[in-house]
Amino acid sequence: MTITDPDARTAATMSGAEITDEALAAWVREIAELTQPDAIHVCDGSQEEYDRLTDELVEAGTFIRLDESRRPRSFLARSEPSDVARVESRTFICSEKEVDAGPTNNWVDPAQMRAELAEVFAGSMRGRTMYVVPFSMGPVGGPISRVGVELTDSPYVVVSMRIMTRMGAEALAQVGRGADWVPAVHSVGMPLVDDDGLRREDVPWPCNDTKYIVHYPETREIWSYGSGYGGNALLGKKAYALRIASVLGRDEGWLAEHMLVLKITGPDGRVYHLAAAFPSACGKTNLAMLRPTIPGWKVETIGDDIAWMRPGEDGRLYAINPEAGFFGVAPGTGEMTNPTAVAALEHDVVFTNVALTDDGDVWWEGLTDEVPAHLTDWQGQAWTPDSGRPAAHPNSRFTVRADQAPSIAPEWEDLGGVPLDVILFGGRRATNVPLVAESFDWEHGVFIGATVSSEQTAAAEGAVGALRRDPFAMLPFCGYNMADYWGHWLAMGERLGSHAPRIFQVNWFRKGADGSYLWPGFGDNARVLEWALRRVNGEVDAVEAPTGRLPRPQDLNLEGLELTDEQLEALFAVDRASWLAEADLTEEYFAQFGDRLPAEMTRQLDQLRARLG
Ligand SMILES: Nc1nc2c(ncn2[C@@H]2O[C@H](COP(=O)(O)OP(=O)(O)OP(=O)(O)O)[C@@H](O)[C@H]2O)c(=O)[nH]1
Numbered sequence: 019m020t021i022t023d024p025d026a027r028t029a030a031t032m033s034g035a036e037i038t039d040e041a042l043a044a045w046v047r048e049i050a051e052l053t054q055p056d057a058i059h060v061c062d063g064s065q066e067e068y069d070r071l072t073d074e075l076v077e078a079g080t081f082i083r084l085d086e087s088r089r090p091r092s093f094l095a096r097s098e099p100s101d102v103a104r105v106e107s108r109t110f111i112c113s114e115k116e117v118d119a120g121p122t123n124n125w126v127d128p129a130q131m132r133a134e135l136a137e138v139f140a141g142s143m144r145g146r147t148m149y150v151v152p153f154s155m156g157p158v159g160g161p162i163s164r165v166g167v168e169l170t171d172s173p174y175v176v177v178s179m180r181i182m183t184r185m186g187a188e189a190l191a192q193v194g195r196g197a198d199w200v201p202a203v204h205s206v207g208m209p210l211v212d213d214d215g216l217r218r219e220d221v222p223w224p225c226n227d228t229k230y231i232v233h234y235p236e237t238r239e240i241w242s243y244g245s246g247y248g249g250n251a252l253l254g255k256k257a258y259a260l261r262i263a264s265v266l267g268r269d270e271g272w273l274a275e276h277m278l279v280l281k282i283t284g285p286d287g288r289v290y291h292l293a294a295a296f297p298s299a300c301g302k303t304n305l306a307m308l309r310p311t312i313p314g315w316k317v318e319t320i321g322d323d324i325a326w327m328r329p330g331e332d333g334r335l336y337a338i339n340p341e342a343g344f345f346g347v348a349p350g351t352g353e354m355t356n357p358t359a360v361a362a363l364e365h366d367v368v369f370t371n372v373a374l375t376d377d378g379d380v381w382w383e384g385l386t387d388e389v390p391a392h393l394t395d396w397q398g399q400a401w402t403p404d405s406g407r408p409a410a411h412p413n414s415r416f417t418v419r420a421d422q423a424p425s426i427a428p429e430w431e432d433l434g435g436v437p438l439d440v441i442l443f444g445g446r447r448a449t450n451v452p453l454v455a456e457s458f459d460w461e462h463g464v465f466i467g468a469t470v471s472s473e474q475t476a477a478a479e480g481a482v483g484a485l486r487r488d489p490f491a492m493l494p495f496c497g498y499n500m501a502d503y504w505g506h507w508l509a510m511g512e513r514l515g516s517h518a519p520r521i522f523q524v525n526w527f528r529k530g531a532d533g534s535y536l537w538p539g540f541g542d543n544a545r546v547l548e549w550a551l552r553r554v555n556g557e558v559d560a561v562e563a564p565t566g567r568l569p570r571p572q573d574l575n576l577e578g579l580e581l582t583d584e585q586l587e588a589l590f591a592v593d594r595a596s597w598l599a600e601a602d603l604t605e606e607y608f609a610q611f612g613d614r615l616p617a618e619m620t621r622q623l624d625q626l627r628a629r630l631g
């Protein structure tokens with residue numbers, strides 16, 4: 019017994035690490051009284067604890083242990099078919115005032131939401147263990163790092179949090195030392211004991227049809243109910259490191275961004291750092307692990323999904339990766355596209371919703387050119403190439419420690435982060451947006467970020483392929499009014515002045531008339547990075563186009579590529595009529611923000627129209 023309170027109304031037995039912080043102990047008790055678990059376990063993050071939990075998950079049927087000789091210490095989880103992606107329609111920003119959540123977020127009055135959640139969470143953990151999961155986003159104790167504590171009734175979440183964050187005793191000690199911590203409550207919403215005390219059998223993937231992913235930005239709290247899926251349930255990631263942290267950044271003068279961070283070394287040995295914001299399933303993990311096809315260049319990984327950035331003493335913008343692992347999209351990850359990820363996945367991986375081979379290994383579309391003759395698909399059904407459906411879910415994922423990637427940069431855990439030279443904004447656009455364009459200045463770069471449209475992917479519920487605005491790739495992740503967020507970026511530009519990273523727009527996904535991708539992408543994206551860095555160094559001129567500065571044909575390294583002149587032209591074509599039509603849509607889009615819209619954005623739109631003529 020490590021929490022001693024004679025008045026405690028929870029009968030739960032306690033195990034695990036000791037909680038010394040009074041406020042934390044009181045909150046754990048309060049949530050246990052509300053959710054009524056059978057037991058409470060305070061996680062220390064040890065290997066023994068991890069092994070015991072994975073054994074229990076195998077026992078419960080949640081995990082299938084993969085063949086030890088093919089994929090040591092690795093597991094496959096199959097979710098409920100309804101619980102495979104983030105649920106944006108059930109994600110709420112409950113600020114005191116609706117306008118502070120802004121028109122792009124779902125808002126509910128916080129008092130009303132608290133009342134609603136008190137009902138759904140009442141008894142929601144009955145028959146289960148409530149795990150206390152202390153975690154640090156960023157290296158423990160680092161100046162940019164932050165701690166949080168997630169209470170969850172899902173051992174799958176505990177195991178995943180140990181891979182994705184610095185989880186356990188050290189983070190708990192930070193709380194004990196008085197560090198500010200963000201409380202996060204998670205329940206799968208399937209109690210094993212009903213109101214009459216009747217016990218029911220557990221299922222391999224407990225969840226609830228009703229889901230809530232709730233954030234209170236003013237009090238910095240997170241509540242998640244009904245889902246076991248990563249983006250909804252691993253609350254250190256999107257909920258804390260983006261939605262809550264974006265609010266912290268606004269209030270404290272820094273940025274929490276949906277960006278990969280990489281280190282790139284040129285043939286002359288010069289080192290640069292680059293961050294890139296692409297919407298979910300639009301290439302962040304792949305770019306972060308890129309193997310350049312052009313000689314002399316080397317890319318190393320700092321982070322693949324989230325960046326926390328703040329100005330350093332030298333005036334430059336420094337970025338850390340607050341995570342400790344990768345929660346990556348499996349389909350499309352193969353030896354040809356992302357050999358680094360394939361190497362990272364050799365052992366100690368949790369896979370979710372991929373297919374199982376007959377010899378106890380995993381497979382997904384794109385892993386190998388050769389398709390296995392027989393598999394068990396992500397729903398546990400027999401599968402053959404003639405089945406007419408994918409073997410792995412399109413949003414199936416791997417969860418793996420970051421340091422298992424052979425590309426991991428030695429600096430990836432540097433407490434103060436790495437200084438950024440370049441920021442990229444991208445999306446998935448079959449038309450209109452050129453392969454690469456340099457912004458005219460920071461303000462224009464913010465406009466480019468603010469107006470990103472992208473075709474929707476399987477990473478969230480909704481119609482795949484539909485074009486939607488996803489400013490800064492933050493549409494589902496900004497914890498406050500998006501227009502204020504643009505204002506915050508503009509202010510950051512003022513503060514950074516001439517030290518600001520250069521901003522570029524990129525699009526790997528433009529298609530030709532025949533519907534196939536014009537650009538080979540993946541390792542060849544290094545060619546685009548090379549051009550951007552040559553621009554940063556002032557080595558090459560550029561062509562002024564209405565939407566930004568484009569490479570002169572002789573400056574983009576295309577050696578060894580089979581690209582026709584027509585394809586090259588199509589990659590960079592800026593169709594004035596389409597862009598004018600897009601400008602009209604941007605005006606409509608901006609209108610919803612009313613007087614919160616920074617005047618600079620309207621000015622940029624006017625200037626774009628003027629350049630389009
Ligand atoms: N055609 C093309 N496809 C790409 C490229 N880069 C990535 N992809 C594909 O896009 C999909 C998503 O790529 P990821 O790198 O996992 O995307 P992400 O942005 O990390 O996604 P989240 O983890 O959801 O945030 C995969 O199927 C990739 O194979 C590229 O340069 N060209």
Ligand SMILES: O=C([O-])CC(=O)C(=O)O
Nearest residue numbers: 104248249250256298477
């Ligand atoms: O959060 C998730 O579920 C996965 C992810 O990285 C994203 O959707 O951007």
Ligand SMILES: [Mn+2]
Nearest residue numbers: 302303346347
């Ligand atoms: Mn990713």
